[in-house]
Amino acid sequence: MNSSQFRRAASAPPLPNRTVSFVWYCVKQFKFLMLLMLVLESGQALGGILVPYAIKNLMDAVNLGRANLPLWDAFRQPLLLLLALNLMEIIFSRSSGAILIIMGPRLRQRTSRLLYAYLQQHSPRYFANHFAGSLAHRISETAMSVNHTMWSVLCDFWPIAITFTVSVTLLLQANQGLGLFVAGWVLLYVLISYGFATRCQPYAQSYAATRSLVNGKIVDAVTNIMNAKLFARLDYEREHLESFLETEVQAGRRTFWYMERVRWFQFIAAACLKVGTIAYALMLWDSGQISVGDFAMSTGLALLIISDARNLTRRFLEFFEYIGNIANGVDTIVREHEIIDASQPAELAIQRGRIEFKQVCFGYEASQPVFAGLNVVIEAGQRVGLVGFSGSGKSSFVNLILRNYEPQSGQILIDGQDIGLCSQDSLHQQVSLIPQDPSLFHRSLKDNIRYGRLQADDREIRQAAALAHADDFIQAMPDGYDALVGERGVKLSGGQRQRIAIARVMLKDAPVLILDEATSSLDSVTEKIIQDNLDRVMGRKTVIAIAHRLSTIAHLDRILVFDQGRIVEDGSHDELLARQGFYHRLWQMQAGGFLPDQAEAVE
Numbered sequence: 001m002n003s004s005q006f007r008r009a010a011s012a013p014p015l016p017n018r019t020v021s022f023v024w025y026c027v028k029q030f031k032f033l034m035l036l037m038l039v040l041e042s043g044q045a046l047g048g049i050l051v052p053y054a055i056k057n058l059m060d061a062v063n064l065g066r067a068n069l070p071l072w073d074a075f076r077q078p079l080l081l082l083l084a085l086n087l088m089e090i091i092f093s094r095s096s097g098a099i100l101i102i103m104g105p106r107l108r109q110r111t112s113r114l115l116y117a118y119l120q121q122h123s124p125r126y127f128a129n130h131f132a133g134s135l136a137h138r139i140s141e142t143a144m145s146v147n148h149t150m151w152s153v154l155c156d157f158w159p160i161a162i163t164f165t166v167s168v169t170l171l172l173q174a175n176q177g178l179g180l181f182v183a184g185w186v187l188l189y190v191l192i193s194y195g196f197a198t199r200c201q202p203y204a205q206s207y208a209a210t211r212s213l214v215n216g217k218i219v220d221a222v223t224n225i226m227n228a229k230l231f232a233r234l235d236y237e238r239e240h241l242e243s244f245l246e247t248e249v250q251a252g253r254r255t256f257w258y259m260e261r262v263r264w265f266q267f268i269a270a271a272c273l274k275v276g277t278i279a280y281a282l283m284l285w286d287s288g289q290i291s292v293g294d295f296a297m298s299t300g301l302a303l304l305i306i307s308d309a310r311n312l313t314r315r316f317l318e319f320f321e322y323i324g325n326i327a328n329g330v331d332t333i334v335r336e337h338e339i340i341d342a343s344q345p346a347e348l349a350i351q352r353g354r355i356e357f358k359q360v361c362f363g364y365e366a367s368q369p370v371f372a373g374l375n376v377v378i379e380a381g382q383r384v385g386l387v388g389f390s391g392s393g394k395s396s397f398v399n400l401i402l403r404n405y406e407p408q409s410g411q412i413l414i415d416g417q418d419i420g421l422c423s424q425d426s427l428h429q430q431v432s433l434i435p436q437d438p439s440l441f442h443r444s445l446k447d448n449i450r451y452g453r454l455q456a457d458d459r460e461i462r463q464a465a466a467l468a469h470a471d472d473f474i475q476a477m478p479d480g481y482d483a484l485v486g487e488r489g490v491k492l493s494g495g496q497r498q499r500i501a502i503a504r505v506m507l508k509d510a511p512v513l514i515l516d517e518a519t520s521s522l523d524s525v526t527e528k529i530i531q532d533n534l535d536r537v538m539g540r541k542t543v544i545a546i547a548h549r550l551s552t553i554a555h556l557d558r559i560l561v562f563d564q565g566r567i568v569e570d571g572s573h574d575e576l577l578a579r580q581g582f583y584h585r586l587w588q589m590q591a592g593g594f595l596p597d598q599a600e601a602v603e
């Protein structure tokens, strides 16, 4: 297994990134149940395949006549065998079915759980590059395919292998020539089917890919339905989709035509076996080499083999499709984790909250640096405002403190501890962020606020909501604190969503607080109320607040002015105004309270 070759979070399951090893990793927990199933499936297959043998015995007995014996006494043995075989088939197959029921859903749960646990450890960059919907789809597809792969092996391939082996053995016993004829047929058939299936796989995979592409297009179109309506582009969207639906038709036809070729092969091969066996057996019977019973048995076996063989081709085709699905899921999800804790991570302990950037070089792409050797210290308990034009690096600065991204070189220290060496959980427990566009869970408002501190009781939740000036509007909602807020919180206004996010963070009460345009969606009156409450809550916390509206940060202890990844000015509001520089120009410009959008505006 090469699974240990790449970086992965210690808390993630050590999933292999090769398909077969991955499947084994998921199913190995059930190996005893699977072994039991193999035994039961063997029993069932044997029960089925021995029926023609029992019929042969019966026919031979019939052929001998029953002399003067009563019917039952004359044919007791073959009849009992027939009965026993049928009983065996029923019991074995249903016991195997019961195990499938016990194991199937559990296996699916295990695969989903493992993939989800692995996925959780991926970095923000990974999630920015993958669609949430498509990741969720991959997990469920992969889990389903692991199940189907297992059933194919246990309930299809294995019994078919037994059927083929036993029938050939029986036929060899009856007559060597006949046995060899059928054995040759089986061998050729399996090889050719396998060849067909592997060659069909690319067709099946590209068909599956077009299906999910079309799916993605429809989801995108539905998500953006309001755009389509507002621009009166409903016809345009239908036509746009039409071209993708057409590719799906073409890909579907290609796959089905290929499968149709396989079926031609199947039918012709089956006819050859049927006619060949009957003709051959008839000749042998005619020359006295086999009995009537043997004749009946060979015909019966040929029919059984044909029905299993037909299954086999279909199963092969499906099997490769499942394998393709799994490969796809594993390839997307089981990748190197970008940001992982050290093998023995320290637990970050924030006593005071002093933050230091030491020679930090960072770019989202190494070739496009945002910060080149940034040095800055934010003292414990200091409340700092970050201002600067859009794209100047304010959010990136915050991203680094939260370790959403890691610097290419340099260190970020909190109270002297390198956050790169501390566990991410300990960092995130002690640093709070209120983002500009917070998203909420599709759970009740109460649960969303409680997310800040799971042990909080209802009174504390209401208190936090009141501080965030959210209590009033929540009370006014029909379901109050139990109201559901829609996917990502779409049923709330932007400002309401922000207030829930603020309440959540107030409840968390972490020693370092970061606000990235946290009150940007609020009207000035509400903003002022919350600002006062925030100031009270901030207490002696270290606070970093990003704002375009300078009035929201003017009263803070210190202001850092960012320009193209550099801190160009640093001081209190009054100091910076007195300096008559960059900040001063911004302050003059903002009259209404906002930064101009263009750098030229302040030149």
Ligand SMILES: Nc1ncnc2c1ncn2[C@@H]1O[C@H](COP(=O)(O)OP(=O)(O)OP(=O)(O)O)[C@@H](O)[C@H]1O
Pocket: 128, 364, 365, 370, 388, 389, 390, 391, 392, 393, 394, 395, 396, 397
């Ligand atoms: N996830 C990302 N991947 C790649 N580049 C990014 C990413 N996020 C930001 N950038 C780039 O990094 C630079 C700094 O962006 P950043 O988000 O830090 O700016 P900002 O000061 O927060 O701007 P704003 O005021 O608009 O929020 C920009 O050039 C931006 O295009």
Ligand SMILES: [Mg+2]
Pocket: 394, 395, 396, 516
């Ligand atoms: Mg930003």
